[in-house]
């Protein structure tokens with residue numbers, strides 16, 4: 001019996017209006033295990049109407065009440081951590097321990113963080129000496145849209161919904177059709193928490209159908225999107241003429257720069273994580289590794305040894321490091337880049353082959369791959385692969401590696417490994433990137449601005465940036 005996901009509109013769990021469903025796959029086994037609504041424009045229209053109906057009351061709730069709702073949802077996520085983590089692992093192919101230790105705790109933190117942030121969020125005032133005072137109101141936008149991807153499903157879905165709700169908006173949200181399950185479970189938890197009907201509406205469906213219905217809807221005032229740069233451009237193209245606010249968090253091709261004076265063991269161990277965590281399917285993964293020539297041979301050899309040692313297989317086993325990639329389509333895309341790397345003259349130093357762990361013969365598994373011998377400007381080094389694939393390249397000079405790092409249409413994150421503080425500051429200032437990590441990776445403080453430059457994004461999420469995005473500033477000027 002297949003599990004069935006339902007839409008959550010106006011406080012009710014509903015079939016899609018057209019009655020059609022999409023297959024949902026378990027990537028570890030390559031088999032259908034659930035069905036999700038194939039919603040269309042009419043479901044989005046219903047969701048927007050439900051959001052509009054709920055708006056006057058929700059936007060007028062006092063902050064303590066909103067805090068209580070968000071904290072209650074956060075607690076319910078924590079109480080149901082095991083069920084949510086298992087659902088995430090089955091839906092995505094990611095190791096269960098990763099969902100237990102990262103994805104689901106972070107979803108709970110997103111609600112907890114924005115519950116407390118809205119209590120502290122204060123607006124500005126500007127005095128015109130002796131003449132007048134200006135103060136700025138920060139008011140909810142109205143009904144807003146949140147569109148999220150499949151790689152960190154609940155983690156990113158809640159990263160958008162929580163600030164939108166905290167700021168007093170009502171929400172129409174669409175998770176990825178590839179991984180709908182935890183968004184469905186979250187909608188049940190929100191109903192249990194007593195969130196008023198229509199405050200959060202979750203509509204499942206395809207990007208080019210349900211997603212475009214959100215970006216084209218006149219009464220949706222803002223869209224927060226995470227996903228590919230191509231889709232971000234499509235959303236911007238539809239939403240801009242309707243003057244919606246946009247926050248777009250898109251792809252990355254992030255440099256990981258390793259100097260000879262680094263803390264070698266920490267750099268090596270973290271580079272394994274930054275390369276292959278979640279099968280390389282995180283927009284922050286460091287897919288272009290640059291190593292100073294003095295340590296290149298040693299680092300290369302140690303890195304390849306450790307990569308070969310990663311256990312690939314059943315995502316539900318604690319000892320599994322690398323699970324399945326999310327879909328057959330994505331599996332084929334990643335493998336096509338291995339072929340491309342070879343045609344571009346690269347050497348596959350390890351991995352890059354499909355694997356069928358025993359008992360999971362139909363699953364979509366790829367050995368983590370390390371590729372050498374490519375120029376920084378080739379397609380393999382320029383296009384987002386979004387899989388367990390990295391390139392490794394030596395460099396001699398700081399200026400040289402800076403130019404390699406910035407030679408990309410993307411600019412999401414960068415990592416620098418060095419014990420030389422001056423060099424770290426110098427490079428951090430010059431890297432064309434929204435986020436720079438020094439001697440660490442993916443260490444996240446939810447108060448900080450998060451987002452990219454160039455083709456990686458428009459706007460910032462996180463902290464007060466998210467609350468500013470989800471509110472309209474209104475200045476009031478009073479003459480004395």
Ligand SMILES: NC(=O)C1=CN([C@@H]2O[C@H](COP(=O)(O)OP(=O)(O)OC[C@H]3O[C@@H](n4cnc5c(N)ncnc54)[C@H](O)[C@@H]3O)[C@@H](O)[C@H]2O)C=CC1
Nearest residue numbers: 148149175176207208211212227228231234250251283386
């Ligand atoms: N944050 C990131 O950097 C991410 C990047 N990607 C990149 O995108 C590639 C494709 O992955 P997908 O999941 O297919 O990403 P995607 O960008 O197609 O999908 C992300 C979300 O947008 C929706 N969507 C798709 N087309 C839409 C449209 N025209 N209008 C409105 N919404 C739309 C999808 O249904 C999903 O909910 C990956 O191989 C990877 O390179 C994927 C996920 C996250």
Ligand SMILES: O=C(O)/C=C/C=C(\O)C(=O)O
Nearest residue numbers: 151226249282283284444
């Ligand atoms: O907010 C974070 O900590 C991570 C965000 C990651 C993505 O947006 C992604 O991988 O798409």
